[in-house]
Amino acid sequence: MHVFERFTGPADQVMCLAYEEADRLRHDYVGPEHVLAGLGRQEHGRTSGILQAAGLNVEAIRAQLDRLVDAGMLPGPWRSNSELLHGLGVDLSAVRRAVEDTFGSEAVCAAHRRVLGRSRLREDRIVCGSPLSGKAMLAKRALSLASKEADGMGQDDIGPEHVLLGVLRDAQDPLGSPRPGRRIRRIRAHLGLPQHGPSPVRLVIEASGTTLHALRAEVLAELHAAS
Amino acid sequence: MSELRPDEVTGLAAATRSQDPEVGLAAVAALRALVEVLETLQVDNARAKGWTWKTIAEQLGVSKQAVHQKYAGGGLFRARR
Numbered sequence: 235m236h237v238f239e240r241f242t243g244p245a246d247q248v249m250c251l252a253y254e255e256a257d258r259l260r261h262d263y264v265g266p267e268h269v270l271a272g273l274g275r276q277e278h279g280r281t282s283g284i285l286q287a288a289g290l291n292v293e294a295i296r297a298q299l300d301r302l303v304d305a306g307m308l309p310g311p312w313r314s315n316s317e318l319l320h321g322l323g324v325d326l327s328a329v330r331r332a333v334e335d336t337f338g339s340e341a342v343c344a345a346h347r348r349v350l351g352r353s354r355l356r357e358d359r360i361v362c363g364s365p366l367s368g369k370a371m372l373a374k375r376a377l378s379l380a381s382k383e384a385d386g387m388g389q390d391d392i393g394p395e396h397v398l399l400g401v402l403r404d405a406q407d408p409l410g411s412p413r414p415g416r417r418i419r420r421i422r423a424h425l426g427l428p429q430h431g432p433s434p435v436r437l438v439i440e441a442s443g444t445t446l447h448a449l450r451a452e453v454l455a456e457l458h459a460a461s
Numbered sequence: 462m463s464e465l466r467p468d469e470v471t472g473l474a475a476a477t478r479s480q481d482p483e484v485g486l487a488a489v490a491a492l493r494a495l496v497e498v499l500e501t502l503q504v505d506n507a508r509a510k511g512w513t514w515k516t517i518a519e520q521l522g523v524s525k526q527a528v529h530q531k532y533a534g535g536g537l538f539r540a541r542r
Contacts, residue, residue: 312484313487315491315494315495318484318487318488318491318492319488319491319492319495321484321488322488322492324492324495326495329495329499333499333502337502337506341502341505341506342498342502344505345498345501345502345505346498348501349494349497349498349501365491365494365495365498366495366498424487424490426483426487
């Protein structure tokens, strides 16, 4: 079963919020750092409670992410497709509206998938995160680790707690370890993301004075208390 | 040095960046990705309307073989739909 099909309603909501957080930074991808911000934004969540108790409310997370953008460890807003095309005099939102009005958003998505499918077969084409639909998904490893956390607890559903555990586990390894495939490395380079160094999630969490291990212990204690 | 207003700063930054190959190349890649999707949409639409590969190729200004190979696929490397 696909990871997303196991997501509970609140976990789905976290991913929607993560997408919005990526939008806020005008990033053309969704990474673990946006998922962390999404987790912090969720209202009435056990996970956001844990994050807040550790000094990681959404404002603090956003401030840290902005700092990483300034430090060049995350791409700046000018790196987004819409800004790059704007620099060439192309209004991407107008193009999107025009083609969606003509062909419908489903056809636009289908065309985008076809282009991506071709890019996998032809190594010379660099097409990732089409300007017209969607963002590149770079949080796959964190989410697959989240599903392993749920598996380890014998739970079918993946909730926000598992997502946080997956994000924390993913952040323990520096960027580029284990070495991602050539396609992911190319997408990261194209998006202006570093290939090495500590994970942004780790930097955000440690900037608030806590550690990945301490947060993990908090989540596990919370899950244990609830069961 | 007199202080710059915020809009002057962004204007300056934009002017500096427009000379930066990183920006220029990334912009071209974004434009190319956009063109790929638009071309796919138009070719699919034309085929759905019964256009031949020859007429499509003529409108795109490329050879019939080029458009057929890219969109109809060449057996082994056929694009999955």
